[in-house]
Amino acid sequence: MGITERKEREREEMKKLILTAAQKLFLDNGFEKVSIRSIADEIEYSPATIYLYFKDKNELFFALHQMAFDKLILEFAPIALVEEPFDKLVEMGRLYIRFAFENPELFDLMFIMTAPMDTLECREDVWEDGHRAFYVLQGVVQQCIDTGAIKHPDAERASLMIWSMVHGLAALFLRKRMMIFGEERKKPLMDEAFDLFVQCIRQSL
Amino acid sequence: MGITERKEREREEMKKLILTAAQKLFLDNGFEKVSIRSIADEIEYSPATIYLYFKDKNELFFALHQMAFDKLILEFAPIALVEEPFDKLVEMGRLYIRFAFENPELFDLMFIMTAPMDTLECREDVWEDGHRAFYVLQGVVQQCIDTGAIKHPDAERASLMIWSMVHGLAALFLRKRMMIFGEERKKPLMDEAFDLFVQCIRQSL
């Protein structure tokens, strides 16, 4: 009796159909213009159908945010080639910022928007993707501690500090708070600030 | 002929009436639930009237964001009492985070939401409030450089680095990305990360 299995499979396919359509609209027009109706149009189904597969728009955004994490992990893969832990750490920071630059909507979904987080929150459900990503960072920081590149013994503390700095840079940029530096100055200034941070933690973290 | 002056005054009063009503709704219910209609209800005018005083909702949000900056400046006033430049810098960071904690909606408006920024942007109009605030930070950093507390010679670069770190901490918290650390652990961990950053730049910036 493989009917229930097939049904489950069809259900997953339908979910994927909705999500890929949503992602397409997302990347083409920005998340502001992604509505349940436009997704429904794209896949040639009625808007109400989408609610048979996702509880609400937040849950749909959460699923999209998970897909975005897959992309981030993919783009972080070359990191594995870097041997030296501290170099690896620096490269991760650079990639985080580059990802934000090149995929502003996805980055938004993953680290800025509240919508996808609102699906978890109430339950004791953790933010798995975020947790995993942070754990990778923490692992590299721990390596730095082990090799003596970082003197501070608490990897979690140090990781949060590093994440915050890099994230802040990206977030301020994406949300147009860097315009105070002028259009041509802001990008180099960001790089300079990043380099200064690297230099700073290299010397005394 | 003081009629035009009185008219101008009445116009400003009406603007203020709208803004204070908007702010009230904002702080009571969060910005998600502030609509043109709810503001209109609050002040007992028609929704269309609001458009006689503000081009659109973004412009209204921009005006609100300016009011929020007034509050920030007010809360930063005690900073002036701190003599030592580096202590002053640290205290500014702490206040930035505390402001974000205690006024999440206002902080959002000032440093995270894109809506208020969309009013400027197209023109060469700068983000004055942000510029002024950053300039204050840069001034303190320059003092630190002058007294030798900070060795790095470029105050702008150092200021952006510091702002980014502190902002990142606040932004990740407000957007619920700190939930990976658990409800009781996240706040102390933030303080630890901040202290670690302070220690780090004290030693080698």
Next chain:
DNA sequence: TTGTTTTATAAACACTGTTTAGTTTATCTT
């Protein structure tokens, strides 16, 4: 074949920001 469950949708509900056309009120001119 009948009964039941699943899947899909049309239509409505209660909102949203914004515009338009028309009315009331206030000021200026004759």
Next chain:
DNA sequence: AAGATAAACTAAACAGTGTTTATAAAACAA
């Protein structure tokens, strides 16, 4: 003071939004 002009205000509509409900159609189980 009376009529013309300009400013202030609003009812109603437009074009959207997320979401729910009642209903119909299809798929499955008995």
